[in-house]
Amino acid sequence: MRTVIDVVDPKDIDFAIFNPRGEKPGDIESDPSFVQLKDSVYKYGVLVPLVVHVQSGAGKKPFRLIDGERRLRAALDTNAKKVPVRITDAGGPLGDVIQAFHIHMLRKQWNQVPQTRGLKKILKHKKWEGREKFNDEEMEELQTLTGCNKEQLRPLLRAVRYDDGVLDEVENGRLRYSHLVQIEESLVERIEAEYPSILAEIPKMTIRQTMIQKAKKNLLPGTRSLMLNVAPVISRARTLSEKKDVEGLLRKFVTNDDMTPEQVLKEFEHAHPTAQLDVLDQMGQILDAAEALDALLINFQPHGAKSWPEMARKIEASLKKLHILISSKIRGLKGTVSR
Numbered sequence: 001m002r003t004v005i006d007v008v009d010p011k012d013i014d015f016a017i018f019n020p021r022g023e024k025p026g027d028i029e030s031d032p033s034f035v036q037l038k039d040s041v042y043k044y045g046v047l048v049p050l051v052v053h054v055q056s057g058a059g060k061k062p063f064r065l066i067d068g069e070r071r072l073r074a075a076l077d078t079n080a081k082k083v084p085v086r087i088t089d090a091g092g093p094l095g096d097v098i099q100a101f102h103i104h105m106l107r108k109q110w111n112q113v114p115q116t117r118g119l120k121k122i123l124k125h126k127k128w129e130g131r132e133k134f135n136d137e138e139m140e141e142l143q144t145l146t147g148c149n150k151e152q153l154r155p156l157l158r159a160v161r162y163d164d165g166v167l168d169e170v171e172n173g174r175l176r177y178s179h180l181v182q183i184e185e186s187l188v189e190r191i192e193a194e195y196p197s198i199l200a201e202i203p204k205m206t207i208r209q210t211m212i213q214k215a216k217k218n219l220l221p222g223t224r225s226l227m228l229n230v231a232p233v234i235s236r237a238r239t240l241s242e243k244k245d246v247e248g249l250l251r252k253f254v255t256n257d258d259m260t261p262e263q264v265l266k267e268f269e270h271a272h273p274t275a276q277l278d279v280l281d282q283m284g285q286i287l288d289a290a291e292a293l294d295a296l297l298i299n300f301q302p303h304g305a306k307s308w309p310e311m312a313r314k315i316e317a318s319l320k321k322l323h324i325l326i327s328s329k330i331r332g333l334k335g336t337v338s339r
Helices: 025-029 032-044 069-077 092-105 112-125 136-146 150-159 164-171 177-194 196-201 204-216 225-236 240-255 261-271 279-299 302-307 309-334
Strands: 003-008 050-054 063-067 083-088
Touching: 025 069, 032 069, 063 069, 063 083, 069 083, 112 136, 112 150, 112 164, 136 150, 150 177, 150 279, 164 177, 164 204, 177 196, 177 204, 177 225, 177 240, 177 279, 196 240, 204 240, 225 240, 225 261, 225 279, 240 261, 302 309
Parallel strands: 050 083
Antiparallel strands: 003 083, 050 063
């Protein structure tokens, strides 16, 4: 792709028809960090080039913005005469969305919510909006378009099932992003696989809305409670009697805003007491926990922890202990698994 570095008048740049972060102009103007950016632009100018395309046509400015809306607004607000730009070839609506996604994926400050919004735009342009399952060819295409591997895409594809209002609540700190992922992985997908009859009566959207309400009321603490309490109950049901009880528990859980995951486990164990989990159950829990930890570690950026050194030290110590334990268990498994 052709790229030219130049300096242009910010008034010659049209804003993009979309914002990769999903921000509205009012959101930007009211953000304290935007005030700081304007101060910096007023003193030093725009230091990071904007990304633009050349455009033509009646009523259009010479350039169209692809990346750098905040910097462009700051330049206009401070009456900057020139801004640095990277002029790239136009790629059409989908090309622009993909280019913006790649640009922001390279930036530390673009967290999972903007990534999710960007992926939503790509899916919309592909006419895959609302799709929950993708075949191998489609997954390969998504990996090519986004530059993400399957492990990076998996949580994003779960989170795109939620509307922008829910994503707004994550950005505002009223929900955790991992809540969305765990609701899908440990509950909705497990129900679809094991108890599809429930979904014939209770739509997935209703289940998601109920779980979001529980999360906002702190009834899903730590985001792992579904994985630790509900998913094992689904796995442990073997007999027809157990499966019937689990189906009833799940129906009650996904329609009752006040029922906790711990209550699901407690009621199941009261009806079907057991001294301890069998080995298969333990192995299933280990796999669930390992996949959840894998997703967390893939998206965790250690450099972002510098503002919380004490928490970073605790995580470091915990991961070291976990490394020792995992190494021990791997050595034990080597003698039982054929290579």
